[in-house]
Amino acid sequence: MKEFRKLDKDGSGEVSKDELAVALRDVFPGVNIDELMMVFDTDSNGKVGYSEFAPLSKVISTFEQFDTDSNGLISREELKAVLQRLDPNFSDQQLDELMTSIDFDVSGSLNIVEFVMYVADYSDELGIKLEQTAAILAGDTRKAKAEVIELS
Numbered sequence: 288m289k290e291f292r293k294l295d296k297d298g299s300g301e302v303s304k305d306e307l308a309v310a311l312r313d314v315f316p317g318v319n320i321d322e323l324m325m326v327f328d329t330d331s332n333g334k335v336g337y338s339e340f341a342p343l344s345k346v347i348s349t350f351e352q353f354d355t356d357s358n359g360l361i362s363r364e365e366l367k368a369v370l371q372r373l374d375p376n377f378s379d380q381q382l383d384e385l386m387t388s389i390d391f392d393v394s395g396s397l398n399i400v401e402f403v404m405y406v407a408d409y410s411d412e413l414g415i416k417l418e419q420t421a422a423i424l425a426g427d428t429r430k431a432k433a434e435v436i437e438l439s
């Protein structure tokens with residue numbers, strides 16, 4: 288994921304929807320930018336400001352970490368590998384249930400929007416920020432704890 292400043296081509300201090308689309312479509316062909324904006328444009332001004340970009344960047348880097356073959360999709364097996372690393376008791380049945388609830392287009396894999404929705408739902412459930420959940424999923428517990436402390 289490119290740096291905020293590189294995406295903000297006109298230097299306005301915010302990344303417009305078009306600037307984001309150009310950057311993300313390279314990596315995630317067919318990505319639905321509107322759905323991402325609904326999650327990350329928290330002040331609903333139609334642009335992604337610097338503070339809104341941090342969680343987006345974190346979630347994308349977590350996605351890329353899950354996507355071990357770098358094909359822009361998280362397969363069932365790639366998801367399983369990560370979740371079993373976090374919880375060795377995570378079963379195939381739990382994996383099936385999870386996939387059923389988050390693989391909205393029933394493609395058998397997660398695209399970036401499906402992954403974002405999953406992280407957002409999980410954050411709501413835990414009552415923490417999106418980027419903290421992404422850090423936990425990324426196995427970066429030191430960072431996750433630091434962010435929880437910062438929050439409290």
Ligand SMILES: [Ca+2]
Binds near residue numbers: 327330331
């Ligand atoms: Ca905004």
Ligand SMILES: [Ca+2]
Binds near residue numbers: 355356360361
């Ligand atoms: Ca993949």
Ligand SMILES: [Ca+2]
Binds near residue numbers: 390392394395401
């Ligand atoms: Ca899917």
